[in-house]
Amino acid sequence: MRMGNQTFMFEKPPYIIGASSVVGPKEAEGNFGEYFDLRLNDDAFGEKSYEKAECKMQKTAMESAVDRAELKFGDIDAILSGDISNQIAASSFAARGHDAVFLGLYGACATFGEAAILGGMLIAGGFMNRVVCASSSHFSSAERQYRYPLELGNQRPPSSQWTVSAAGAVVLSVNGGGPKITGGTLGKIVDFGVTDVNNMGAAMAPAAAECIYAHFAEAKRTPGYYDLILTGDLGKYGHGLARKLLKEKGLGMPPSFNDCGAMIFKEEQEAFQGGSGAGCCGAVFSGYIYKRMKEKKLNRVLIVPTGALLSKTSSEQGESIPGIAHAFSVEN
Amino acid sequence: MDKTDKPEYPEAVQKEYSELIKKTEPKTPKTKTMLCAFAVGGLICCVGEAVKDVLDKLFTLTPVQLSAFVTAAMIFLGSLFTALGIYDKLGRKAGAGSIVPITGFANSVASSAIEHNREGVFFGICAQMFTVAGPVIVFGIVLSVAAGLIKMLILK
Numbered sequence: 001m002r003m004g005n006q007t008f009m010f011e012k013p014p015y016i017i018g019a020s021s022v023v024g025p026k027e028a029e030g031n032f033g034e035y036f037d038l039r040l041n042d043d044a045f046g047e048k049s050y051e052k053a054e055c056k057m058q059k060t061a062m063e064s065a066v067d068r069a070e071l072k073f074g075d076i077d078a079i080l081s082g083d084i085s086n087q088i089a090a091s092s093f094a095a096r097g098h099d100a101v102f103l104g105l106y107g108a109c110a111t112f113g114e115a116a117i118l119g120g121m122l123i124a125g126g127f128m129n130r131v132v133c134a135s136s137s138h139f140s141s142a143e144r145q146y147r148y149p150l151e152l153g154n155q156r157p158p159s160s161q162w163t164v165s166a167a168g169a170v171v172l173s174v175n176g177g178g179p180k181i182t183g184g185t186l187g188k189i190v191d192f193g194v195t196d197v198n199n200m201g202a203a204m205a206p207a208a209a210e211c212i213y214a215h216f217a218e219a220k221r222t223p224g225y226y227d228l229i230l231t232g233d234l235g236k237y238g239h240g241l242a243r244k245l246l247k248e249k250g251l252g253m254p255p256s257f258n259d260c261g262a263m264i265f266k267e268e269q270e271a272f273q274g275g276s277g278a279g280c281c282g283a284v285f286s287g288y289i290y291k292r293m294k295e296k297k298l299n300r301v302l303i304v305p306t307g308a309l310l311s312k313t314s315s316e317q318g319e320s321i322p323g324i325a326h327a328f329s330v331e332n
Numbered sequence: 333m334d335k336t337d338k339p340e341y342p343e344a345v346q347k348e349y350s351e352l353i354k355k356t357e358p359k360t361p362k363t364k365t366m367l368c369a370f371a372v373g374g375l376i377c378c379v380g381e382a383v384k385d386v387l388d389k390l391f392t393l394t395p396v397q398l399s400a401f402v403t404a405a406m407i408f409l410g411s412l413f414t415a416l417g418i419y420d421k422l423g424r425k426a427g428a429g430s431i432v433p434i435t436g437f438a439n440s441v442a443s444s445a446i447e448h449n450r451e452g453v454f455f456g457i458c459a460q461m462f463t464v465a466g467p468v469i470v471f472g473i474v475l476s477v478a479a480g481l482i483k484m485l486i487l488k
Contacts, residue, residue: 049450149447151414152464153423153430153439155365158358193346194353202353206341237358273358 004218006211009183014123015176016330018069021287022057024139024165027275030265036166036287037064043140043165051085054138054167057279058083058094061167062134065286069171071130076100076171080119081134082111084163084278086145090136100132108307109204109233110187111135112168112282113326116303119172120181120328129174136167137277146197146312159199161235161261162271168282170290179293184328185215189309191322197315201238201261201273204306207323208234209245212304215327216251223254226329227298230289232281232305233261235273260284281305289330299332369429372422376433380406403434410438415446440464 002008020037028039038060045053058081066073079098081091082105095102107114115133122128140150142163148154172181190207208231216222223229234242239259246253260281261274285303292298304327315321384402387393393401410433413419419439423430430436441461448460462469 144447148464149443151417151420151439151443151446153414153419153421153426153436153443155424155427158360190341192341192349194350196353199353199357202357206349237356241353241356 003183003220004214006187006214007183007185007218008121009219010120010124010181012124012174013180013182013331014120014172014174016170016179016181016290017173017176018065018067018071018171019169019286019290020061020065020068021166021168021283022061022064023167023279023283023287026139026162026269027164027166027264027283030269030275031263032284032288035291036283037061040165043138050138050140050144051089054083054085054090054136054141054165055093057138057165057167058090058134058136058169061136061169061283061286062094062132065132065134065169065171069173069176071171073098073100076130076132077128078103078119078122078131079134080105080115080122080131081136081169082106082115082278083136084108084111084145085138085141090138090141091134094134094136107305107324107326108309109137109276109278109280110305110307110324110326111278112285113184113232113303113305113328116170116172116181117184117186117326117328120184123172123174131172132169133172134167134169135278135282137163137279138165139163139277140165142277156272157198158272159196159201159237161200161233161273161276162265162269163277164261164264164275164280164283166277166279166283168279168284168286170286179290179330179332182329182331183219184326185211185218187211187214187325187327189322189324191320193320195315195318195320197310197321199237200233200276200308200321201235202241203238203308203310203321204234204323204325205238205241206245208232208238208242208304208306208325209249211325211327212242212246212253212302213249213251215302215304219329223251223257226300226302227256228289228300229253229257229302230281230284230304231257231259231325232303232307233274233276234259234306235276236262237273238306278307293330293332296332301330303328303330365427368425369427371429372426373429373432376406376430376435379409380433406434407438410435411442414439414442419443437465437468440468
């Protein structure tokens with residue numbers, strides 16, 4: 001049911017019947033360590049390149065999510081996935097070899113939200129019965145693509161974030177039990193003219209604020225409705241900005257408003273503003289949030305993955321960074 | 333919410349936002365970073381001096397030969413510590429202190445070569461080796477030519 005320009009609620013909400021997360025060693029040492037389903041000791045995952053490792057992480061997350069849903073991959077109608085590598089190669093290669101429709105998505109670090117919402121729509125609309133939604137990122141493949149060689153002795157500015165090596169996947173189904181995706185708000189591109197590639201939080205914060213504001217206005221809910229409202233990877237500084245922007249719009253956010261990126265690493269892990277990357281929100285949701293919801297410790301959650309839609313070329317040509325955010329609500 | 337024809341954000345909003353960020357964004361702790369850079373940069377130069385003294389003792393070299401030998405030795409050490417995975421950790425703390433000396437130049441070339449090793453010798457290592465060091469080399473050559481021309485035409 002459409003509730004406004006951007007917001008909709010499902011009349012028959014799809015169930016999240018399985019979820020799985022795969023993370024690298026640094027993420028495993030972070031705040032959600034014990035919640036992640038597979039924690040790697042070797043961030044290359046036994047592969048020859050980090051690109052191959054990321055692909056294997058996403059493939060493993062998808063297969064184990066299907067396994068946890070007590071299904072076979074043959075039961076899956078479609079894979080909706082994306083990542084932040086060029087031409088979303090990790091996702092295409094991870095879907096290779098599976099007999100399911102593949103829809104590759106790109107929303108930078110907001111990809112997990114885009115996948116979950118579109119997957120939910122496919123099921124709620126009666127077009128598919130079971131879909132897998134996944135996203136991934138890898139620190140080492142992202143560094144070489146967006147920044148510098150790993151061994152280069154450069155200094156990170158304190159406004160920067162650390163791309164997580166992680167993959168998260170969920171299985172959505174027309175029937176079953178457990179947490180449901182009840183609705184969501186799709187985001188528009190918001191660009192406040194930030195050009196600093198080392199301050200992605202500031203670039204994405206206006207998009208997050210815009211999407212969250214639209215969600216509450218159109219869904220006619222208040223922030224108190226949710227037990228937890230999580231943005232994707234704004235980081236500590238960006239999240240503070242989003243809170244400030246929302247307050248200026250007259251929407252005071254409760255303490256339950258937090259950020260996956262800001263929460264994933266511990267202070268002493270030197271990730272500055274926190275984690276980022278398409279895998280960040282995916283893994284935190286599939287690992288931590290989903291388990292807490294199954295335990296009924298959390299019952300109503302709003303997830304707002306955020307993305308910075310830049311390319312290396314666009315930033316080198318002096319373009320500002322367009323931000324995006326999509327929100328989806330998960331309820332027991 | 334009503335749809336508008338102009339979803340673009342006015343300049344005033346952008347300006348206000350960029351001023352807010354300029355004011356509130358996390359800043360580099362300048363004193364600490366500069367002290368760190370000074371100490372590490374100085375230490376690398378001390379190592380260079382030590383290498384020079386040792387080479388001077390071991391071989392009989394003219395001053396020009398000696399400085400060339402020291403440069404080569406420092407480039408070797410920079411590359412070695414890059415390969416051992418130490419130089420990037422040093423650089424994270426020292427910043428310009430480890431980037432400015434010639435070991436930093438060696439690090440920028442060696443790190444790119446290591447990074448692109450998986451794309452093969454030609455299109456990986458050889459083609460990508462100078463992606464970081466490229467500008468330094470170009471400016472170095474251009475300025476050398478300019479200096480040479482000035483010496484030839486003006487100073488004779």
